[in-house]
Amino acid sequence: MGAVRKVASYLGLGGIDQYDDTYDDEQYDEEYMxxxxxxxxxxxxxxxxxxxxxxxxxxxxxxxxxxxxxxxxQTVIMDVTGMPMPEATRMVDFAAGLAYGCxxxxxxxxxxxxLLAPSHVEIENT
Numbered sequence: 001m002g003a004v005r006k007v008a009s010y011l012g013l014g015g016i017d018q019y020d021d022t023y024d025d026e027q028y029d030e031e032y033m034x035x036x037x038x039x040x041x042x043x044x045x046x047x048x049x050x051x052x053x054x055x056x057x058x059x060x061x062x063x064x065x066x067x068x069x070x071x072x073x074q075t076v077i078m079d080v081t082g083m084p085m086p087e088a089t090r091m092v093d094f095a096a097g098l099a100y101g102c103x104x105x106x107x108x109x110x111x112x113x114x115l116l117a118p119s120h121v122e123i124e125n126t
Contacts (some may be wrong), residue, residue: 034103052077060087063094066116070098076116077109088112 041098053069055062056079069076078095080088099106103119117123 013088051075054079056080056082058082060090060094063091066091066095067098070116070118071102072076073118073120075118075121078114078116079112080114081112 015099052075054077055066055069056064057063060083066076066078076092080091083091092114095114096106098104099116102123105117105123107114107117107123109115115123
């Protein structure tokens, strides 16, 4: 390769590189689709059953567990009674942001107990 071509290649002015790797269109689409559509797609999946997950975090580091269940389209009941008040407040703030970001809802159902419902779950207050 000549010096001019090396410089042009270094500056990104060379020819287009050929890539052997292919990508999965469906995986790429899922990665960049809105959270509500991802949740709806998972909900429609025959593998995903409707279930409610009860989580009793003891420290704020348990937040990823709540986030994982909720992003998978599961309804989560979060009981923060076992946490010190400052950490419980922080956990509720996290859960509220999670619900808002994923277009779901958060409802207080008892003292220091909250329901996080994905967008496809209807909550009826009677």
